[in-house]
Amino acid sequence: MKKMKSYFAVWCLAIFFSTNVFAKTAEKAKPVVTTEVAYLAGGCFWGMDDLLRKLPGVTHTEVGYMGGKVPNATYNTVKTGTSNHAETVKVEFDSRRLSYEDLLLYFFKIHDPTTLNRQGNDIGTQYRSAIFYGSDQQKNTAFNVIARVDKSKAWGKPVTTVVSKAEEFWKAEEYHQDYLQKNPDGYTCHFIRKVEF
Numbered sequence: 001m002k003k004m005k006s007y008f009a010v011w012c013l014a015i016f017f018s019t020n021v022f023a024k025t026a027e028k029a030k031p032v033v034t035t036e037v038a039y040l041a042g043g044c045f046w047g048m049d050d051l052l053r054k055l056p057g058v059t060h061t062e063v064g065y066m067g068g069k070v071p072n073a074t075y076n077t078v079k080t081g082t083s084n085h086a087e088t089v090k091v092e093f094d095s096r097r098l099s100y101e102d103l104l105l106y107f108f109k110i111h112d113p114t115t116l117n118r119q120g121n122d123i124g125t126q127y128r129s130a131i132f133y134g135s136d137q138q139k140n141t142a143f144n145v146i147a148r149v150d151k152s153k154a155w156g157k158p159v160t161t162v163v164s165k166a167e168e169f170w171k172a173e174e175y176h177q178d179y180l181q182k183n184p185d186g187y188t189c190h191f192i193r194k195v196e197f
Contacts, residue, residue: 035059036095038103039066039132039166041086042111043119047190048089050180051110057098062090063179064171066132073170081124088132090169100138104131104145109193113149114157120189129159132166139163145197154195 042048045063053061065073068085078085093103111119113129133139142163150159180186 034095035092036100037134038091038093038100038138039088039134039169040091040104040107041066041088041128041130041132042107042113043087043127043129043189044122044187045087045089045172045176046179046186047188048087048111049178050188051190051192052089052091052107055093055098055103055106057095057103058091058093060092062171063176064088064090064169065126066167066169067130067164071168071170075173075176078126081126084125085170086128086130087126087172088130088169090171100141101145104142105149105197107131108145108149108159108161108197109195110190112155113159113161114155116160122189129161131161131163133163134166139165149197152195152197154197 040048040052049061049063052058065078065083065085066088068078068083070077070083070085073083073085077083078087091103111129115129117123117125117128119127119129131138131142133142146159146161146163149155175182180188
């Protein structure tokens with residue numbers, strides 16, 4: 001009987017340790033995701049959102065309004081151009097897979113940053129090119145990337161992109177979210193340009 005009890009105790013210990021080791025191994029195997037958030041404005045947010053969501057490393061996007069002074073901004077207010085909000089895309093990304101710098105370099109390829117308050121046929125301050133930074137590191141990176149884009153002369157004209165501190169982000173109405181996925185033939189003036197910086 002004593003022998004059986006000691007075998008049972010050894011068996012219990014073996015199960016305990018193997019389960020513990022397995023749990024720790026499984027925990028280590030989980031991919032680590034380091035989420036960072038960027039707020040980018042570059043004209044109509046439908047086209048910006050559609051291209052940004054496809055960039056490897058981007059984990060989530062949503063469209064909304066930032067940079068104005070009117071609380072609870074809505075499309076009907078923003079479209080008048082009087083609230084000073086910009087149509088903005090909130091971009092969540094895994095910074096282990098996609099750096100903020102590379103995200104901004106892509107941003108400067110999918111819209112024209114040299115047309116002040118305009119993107120294609122869309123005219124007004126709500127269509128301005130803007131980077132809303134969430135930290136000093138993002139701010140410094142934004143200015144460094146703009147300097148790099150300007151120095152390259154890839155766009156032929158100076159960049160007019162405004163760099164401002166991120167403020168309240170007002171999520172846009174549901175019909176604006178994933179608009180071009182819901183309406184594949186919908187309007188967009190955004191595409192990837194063959195420019196190098």
